[in-house]
Amino acid sequence: MSTRDEKERLELLQGTLDLLILRTLIFGPQHGQGIARAIGQSSHEELLVEHGALYPALQRLEARGWIAARWGTSDKNRKARFYTLTKAGRKQLVREATKWRRFATAIGRILGPEAEEG
Amino acid sequence: MSTRDEKERLELLQGTLDLLILRTLIFGPQHGQGIARAIGQSSHEELLVEHGALYPALQRLEARGWIAARWGTSDKNRKARFYTLTKAGRKQLVREATKWRRFATAIGRILGPEAEEG
DNA sequence: ATGTCATGCTGAGCGAAGCGAAGCATCCCG
DNA sequence: CGGGATGCTTCGCTTCGCTCAGCATGACAT
Numbered sequence: 001m002s003t004r005d006e007k008e009r010l011e012l013l014q015g016t017l018d019l020l021i022l023r024t025l026i027f028g029p030q031h032g033q034g035i036a037r038a039i040g041q042s043s044h045e046e047l048l049v050e051h052g053a054l055y056p057a058l059q060r061l062e063a064r065g066w067i068a069a070r071w072g073t074s075d076k077n078r079k080a081r082f083y084t085l086t087k088a089g090r091k092q093l094v095r096e097a098t099k100w101r102r103f104a105t106a107i108g109r110i111l112g113p114e115a116e117e118g
Numbered sequence: 119m120s121t122r123d124e125k126e127r128l129e130l131l132q133g134t135l136d137l138l139i140l141r142t143l144i145f146g147p148q149h150g151q152g153i154a155r156a157i158g159q160s161s162h163e164e165l166l167v168e169h170g171a172l173y174p175a176l177q178r179l180e181a182r183g184w185i186a187a188r189w190g191t192s193d194k195n196r197k198a199r200f201y202t203l204t205k206a207g208r209k210q211l212v213r214e215a216t217k218w219r220r221f222a223t224a225i226g227r228i229l230g231p232e233a234e235e236g
Numbered sequence: 237a238t239g240t241c242a243t244g245c246t247g248a249g250c251g252a253a254g255c256g257a258a259g260c261a262t263c264c265c266g
Numbered sequence: 267c268g269g270g271a272t273g274c275t276t277c278g279c280t281t282c283g284c285t286c287a288g289c290a291t292g293a294c295a296t
Contacts, residue, residue, distance in 0.1 A: 010217065010220060010221050010224065013131045013132060013133050013134065013221065014131060014132035014133070015131050015132070016131065016225060019225075019229075020225070020228055023228055023229060023230075024228070039228065042227060042228045043224040043225075043227055043228055044224070044227065046220060046221075046223075046224040047224050047228075097229055099128065100225065100229070101229075102128060102164060103128050103131065103164075104222050104225075104226075105164075106128065106161040106162070106164040106165050107134060107137075107138070107161075107165075107218065107222075108222075109160060109161055109162065110138055110141055110142070110157065110160045110161055110165075111137075111141060111215055111218070111219075112141075
């Protein structure tokens with residue numbers, strides 16, 4: 001059955017995943033699945049991060065020096081790649097968060113008053 | 119160098135242009151340039167809509183039946199294509215605006231309290 | 237009338253990035 | 267041992283905004 005899937009997830013707008021990942025890593029090192037889970041939870045399951053988006057994004061961020069990776073062991077005892085926010089990553093997070101707020105504000109203005117979030 | 123570029127515009131996140139166009143057309147028929155101008159203004163010049171994004175988007179929206187087009191004459195007396203929101207377009211606008219708000223709220227939750235817009 | 241500029245539209249091609257799906261490895265447990 | 271869960275990788279597709287080049291036409295100065 002499938003009307004069971006009451007709460008369908010929103011698709012990510014392009015360019016927002018990096019921000020979400022960086023923000024999630026503020027709370028400490030995490031591996032891929034952990035990051036995806038954390039994003040899902042802290043968005044009240046509105047956002048769903050797909051594998052095919054997540055891992056390329058992590059590699060992207062690592063290549064840019066915003067996160068650092070090392071192999072470790074997950075709490076389920078599997079080999080997993082743990083990512084840590086670098087100093088540059090922290091700065092990038094601030095930049096992206098700021099940009100996001102400007103953007104959201106701009107859109108909000110255009111959508112009008114009823115766009116205020118509750 | 120070139121710290122001269124005081125007010126740089128934000129790039130659009132993919133998927134938001136349709137929403138902006140539909141919303142702009144709420145106030146009545148407009149031609150391409152007029153739409154771009156209106157978006158710029160109502161966002162306090164934070165958003166800039168490029169030609170190469172605008173016109174394909176308009177064709178896309180027309181193909182989907184959300185806007186209707188007819189040739190007319192601009193106030194500068196040039197031949198211009200005027201777009202009108204269709205009934206389906208109005209519905210689409212509501213859908214997209216709702217989706218945007220859900221999305222922005224979800225991101226806001228992840229960014230944390232300081233993400234509230236003033 | 238003629239050349240130049242502003243206005244407005246079109247189109248090709250590019251790149252970024254999210255998605256879906258297939259696949260591999262490893263560990264756990266019966 | 268064999269099946270399932272966990273985690274990572276990668277390929278190809280699609281969407282969509284951007285850059286850039288180009289065309290047509292009206293306005294205006296000479």
